[in-house]
Amino acid sequence: MGKKKNFVRKVLFSNAAKMHPEKSKAMKVALATALVIFAVFFIYPMFFVVVNSFRSTNDIILNPSGWPVNVYLSNYAQAWKEMQFPKVFMNTLVITVFGTGGIIITSAMCAYALARSHSKISWILYGFFTFYLVIPFQIIMVPIGELASGLHLMNLPGIILMYWGVGCPTAIFMFHGFIKSVPRELEESAAIDGAGRFYIFFVIVFPLIKTIVATIAIIDALWIWNDFLLPMIVIKQGTIQLAQQAFRGLSVNKYGPMCASLTISSIPIIIFYLSLQKYIIKGIAAGAVKG
16 A cells, blocks of 8 residues: 555656656756755854864954965864863763763663553653653753762763763654554564563664664764763863863963864764764655655
8 A cells, every 4th residue: 555655656746747847947956056055054164163273373363264374283283282182082982982872772772661561651751751852951950960969970970871861861752753663563473482572672673773773873972972061060071072171261262273173073973973874864765755
């Protein structure tokens, strides 16, 4: 039935395109133009930062949008040294990897249990998780700081646990809908063969939801890597975002080294995003076919 519907849609769209070729071409041009404009708006700030990372602070103050007259590679050396980049990079990497990994594993297991249960308690718990999505972080950041201090979690393992608590509700919400689309027959067949719950989840269900896993991994990794507020509350120092405050002076900011530090810190997360981008595209395509 689904294949028949898709075939009918394709026929209708192809016929519409044949009947109105000029309109179809105009729509493609308009869409391409809009995408180019949006791309320029999104790419320009990063381009601006990269260009200014090769300029001196005085040149940036005099003309923020100018081109480098002299190339100042010393900005990168200064950023590397003053930030203690190897140390803060490793701290940020550990927090991001374990924070993102913990969110994915914990929330996927929780969402699986909620999706496969029809009890009232599971729906109440799911309601609590979805209600959390509308609460701004600024409301709970003070209680989180007090909780971390009271439980002696003002350290690296502590902030990882905090990220699990803050990030899991959104991930559970995303996993829940995706897991419900996985056929139950696969799990029932495995259960008949003697497979346990953990085996069914990790060997059968989890590989089938890798597209949403990749999506959540990118979203949470970008969030944790670039986060400033929670590390400021919990550990006070030691991450890339906190280390960049070294370039903020009382009267004048060190704009050249600051832009260099932003460029360096952006490279790892951009590589991570590009490596998982294909899975997100596959997930979008799969969702379009299912719809």
